[in-house]
Amino acid sequence: MKSHYSLVVIGAGPAGLSAAVVAAQHGLDVVLLDDQKAPGGQIYRAMESIPAERAKLLGAEYLRGRQLVSALRESNVDYFADCQVWSLNNKLEIGLTQNNKALMLTADRVLLANGALERPVPFPGWTLPGVMNAGAAQILFKSHGIIPEDGVVLAGSGPLLLLLAWQYQHAGVNIKSILDLTPMHNHLRALPHLPRALLAGHYLSKGMAYKKDLKMAGISTLHNVSNLQANGKNLLESVSFQHKGRTETLETELLLIHFGVIPHSQLSQAAGCNHQWDNSQQCWKPQVDKWGNSSIDGIPIAGDSAGIGGARTAEHAGRLAAIQVLFQLNKISQLERKKLAHNDRKWMREERHIRPFLEAFFHIPGKLLREPDDHTIVCRCEEVTAGDIRQAVADGHQDSNQVKFLTRCGMGPCQGRQCAEAVSHIVAAANKDNYPRAIYRGRPPVTPLTLGQLATLYPEEQE
């Protein structure tokens, strides 16, 4: 790896892959850094190593990724897998670890394409062994073919939950029940967006086809479920919930939960990019213009890390951000930029027809985000409860960052990845604000880094 590149791309999902390839094709020296073992990102994970039979079970959308991954292999992009970026600042200096060694890189431009993470939603019992994120279970399936042996319960709200249920059903997994926590009134909320969504009707028909297959397979889906709770002494034993006015309990050793995805904003926060609250997506996201430029010169952001748009939008946005970098670095003219961007702009507009409908339909109930009961653990790393957070607000610490300093929530190994959003919701509710006012200030290292790894930056000072 060189110590300076024209363009550093962080993240080898659809956004990063398309960006890196187009930039390299036009003569930039590009490095693509990703913490996975192989290119593909979340959706196209393990694309190069997956057996054909398993790939088929994941559906047609998964197979689309082949082209993107082969384009990378055919390009002259310097691609580094297993590479964790833990720092980015406004001088475009990047800290990363590779093979247990820390390195620093500099760049003329840094494109953040580091994707999304599953929205953490604390509820009673969510930290019990046996409760996992649906996305994590899907990672095990894609990467290693690992599926649950006994009956599994899926719960939450969002397209990924339905997709995983469908993939599991095709793989022969015994699904005990799907608990759909999408409130009934979301149907009304989404209705005004339906005409526009019909312009991207393939998404709606795909979702309906998944539901039909699940129904035909006899898998029960309970709709309008609330008050989800995971029970057990040391391990998950059962799940209870409210359905049609009654409390019901299902015995299970595995509960897979999902409440949508939110942008991975730790690096953009650490770099100091401006962020704004998006009420439709119910999350913080960086402010970017139509080319992906953030508020910091030289740091464009594309794909889900700039706001949730899905895999195809990510692919177009990645390419557009790279085209803009080529223009800024005088590799192409304004006219060439316009020509190169034409198709991506067009397809991106088409893709975006579905978003308002999905965002309204899968809007997570405010009660779930803002009102976990006092005993529920919110920060897993430091074991801080919702009650501790409310007490801190009652004591006069009205901002998420003050709550963090007082309670240590967000100061553990995950550096707030698993609690920052939840804390900002609870603090907003305690302050009687409709929306969160602030999120944790991101500070490097955003991922765990040992002192030993850090010391490798200064080999001359080691004995």
Ligand SMILES: Cc1cc2nc3c(=O)[nH]c(=O)nc-3n(C[C@H](O)[C@H](O)[C@H](O)COP(=O)(O)OP(=O)(O)OC[C@H]3O[C@@H](n4cnc5c(N)ncnc54)[C@H](O)[C@@H]3O)c2cc1C
């Ligand atoms: C767990 C999970 C599973 C998903 N599965 C699907 C699916 O099956 N189908 C679907 O349509 N959508 C899925 N999504 C939604 C998905 O985010 C988008 O559809 C799409 O993958 C977004 O593309 P992207 O290029 O923006 O980001 P991603 O595809 O997320 O790619 C970002 C890449 O950056 C890497 N990265 C992140 N932080 C760092 C760092 N600090 N250092 C180095 N590398 C880093 C990530 O590991 C990843 O490889 C999933 C999302 C999640 C969180």
